[in-house]
Amino acid sequence: MSQAMKDILQEASDANKLALKYKEQVAKNEAAGGAFEVTIDKNTTVVSKEHFQREVVEAPIRYRCFGTFGGGQSNEEEDNGAEFVETLVERVETCSAPEDRRDALKGLKSVAKQYRLAVGTMGMNAYIDVLETDRLNSETMTLVLDTLATVLSADDDSSENDELGERLAEMMLKRKGFIASVLAAVDQTAVQLLSNLLRHRGTEVQNAVLQQPAGLSKLVDIIHDNREVIRNEAILMICELSRANSQIQQLLAYDNIFNDLLNIIETEPFDSIVIEDCLFVMLNLLRKNSMNQQLFRENQ
Numbered sequence: 001m002s003q004a005m006k007d008i009l010q011e012a013s014d015a016n017k018l019a020l021k022y023k024e025q026v027a028k029n030e031a032a033g034g035a036f037e038v039t040i041d042k043n044t045t046v047v048s049k050e051h052f053q054r055e056v057v058e059a060p061i062r063y064r065c066f067g068t069f070g071g072g073q074s075n076e077e078e079d080n081g082a083e084f085v086e087t088l089v090e091r092v093e094t095c096s097a098p099e100d101r102r103d104a105l106k107g108l109k110s111v112a113k114q115y116r117l118a119v120g121t122m123g124m125n126a127y128i129d130v131l132e133t134d135r136l137n138s139e140t141m142t143l144v145l146d147t148l149a150t151v152l153s154a155d156d157d158s159s160e161n162d163e164l165g166e167r168l169a170e171m172m173l174k175r176k177g178f179i180a181s182v183l184a185a186v187d188q189t190a191v192q193l194l195s196n197l198l199r200h201r202g203t204e205v206q207n208a209v210l211q212q213p214a215g216l217s218k219l220v221d222i223i224h225d226n227r228e229v230i231r232n233e234a235i236l237m238i239c240e241l242s243r244a245n246s247q248i249q250q251l252l253a254y255d256n257i258f259n260d261l262l263n264i265i266e267t268e269p270f271d272s273i274v275i276e277d278c279l280f281v282m283l284n285l286l287r288k289n290s291m292n293q294q295l296f297r298e299n300q
Contacts, residue, residue, distance in 0.1 A: 085111065085118040092126040098137070105130070105143040112150040120151035120168040124175070131181035138187075145182070145189035148172065152196035162200070169200035179208040183218050191222060191233045198240040206245045216248065220255050223264070231264075235277045242284040249285045253292045258282065258299060 091104035112119045127144045134140045152169055154162040172178050182190050197205045209215045219241070222234035238257075242249050261278040268274050285292050 081111070081115050082118055085115055085122055089123045089126055092123065092130070098140075102140055102143070105140060105147070109143050109147045109150065112147045113153075113155070116151045116164055116168070119147065121171065123147075124171060128175050128178065128181070131185070132177065135181075135184055141185045142187065142189050145185060145187075145193050149189060149193040149196050152193070152200060165196070166200050169197050170204075172197065173201055173204045173208060179205070179215075180212055183209070183212055183215055186218055186222055188227075188230045188233055191230065191237050194219075195233070195237045195240060198237065202240065202243065203245075206241060206248055209241065210247065210251075216251050217255055220252065220257055220260065223257070223260050232274055232277070235261075235264075235274065235281060239277060239281045239284060242281060246289060249289055249292055253285055253295050257285070258296055 085108065088104045088107045092101055092108070095101045095104065108119050108123055127148060130140055130144045152165045154165060182193060194205065209219070219234065219238060223231055223238070225231045225234070238252070242252055261282055265275050265278050286296060
């Protein structure tokens with residue numbers, strides 16, 4: 001096991017020991033006013049209930065790499081899982097044969113849900129490298145985008161309390177050129193990845209897309225895709241992208257998206273859920289946006 005992985009596991013262990021100490025002490029020392037007097041290693045401090053919640057409840061969830069995130073495996077299984085992921089990442093980084101690199105990426109994709117933290121963090125450099133250098137290899141690009149989308153998704157498909165997803169999304173967005181590489185590979189997996197990123201770090205994704213030349217236009221173009229699955233995913237993604245951002249709303253309106261959405265509505269069956277999705281996008285663009293409202297009236 002590499003030193004980097006040992007450091008990650010040590011950090012997980014330290015964080016969980018700290019949380020357990022908080023639990024033991026708080027049970028004995030609740031102070032007035034809703035605060036807790038906590039003694040750890042002979043040092044006494046008073047912490048708020050919010051701090052207690054963060055350190056006791058969230059710290060184990062945040063740092064337990066393969067216990068909570070991996071599905072409750074034993075220590076031996078945790079170590080084996082870490083080593084397995086590390087081996088696959090090394091193959092992606094060092095193999096010169098395209099088929100070997102592809103097979104390693106397939107292996108990472110297959111365990112991405114089980115070992116979200118390890119697959120997301122240990123392989124990040126390799127994924128970025130693939131996105132930047134293998135843009136012409138659609139299979140490899142799809143594997144990487146699908147893997148990244150998977151590690152951002154909690155088992156229950158809810159991002160409300162998914163702090164791991166939040167942290168992984170933050171890691172991705174901090175990488176220079178990440179959004180540009182995703183936009184260069186606009187397909188179903190790229191759209192799904194953008195949707196997951198938006199759920200976790202909406203404002204950062206919105207700003208990153210705005211910084212890309214023709215970034216919004218590329219996303220609007222997906223709505224014209226003949227493949228309905230991709231088109232429908234794109235509509236949902238644009239609904240998230242346009243939420244509470246007047247600049248994006250304005251640019252989408254000038255990109256003639258109202259007509260695009262109305263054309264889709266006309267072709268869909270009356271009871272289609274896609275019609276509802278299109279109307280939600282239009283509502284985002286029109287709500288409290290007088291310029292878009294005027295533009296919509298003028299073009300109809």
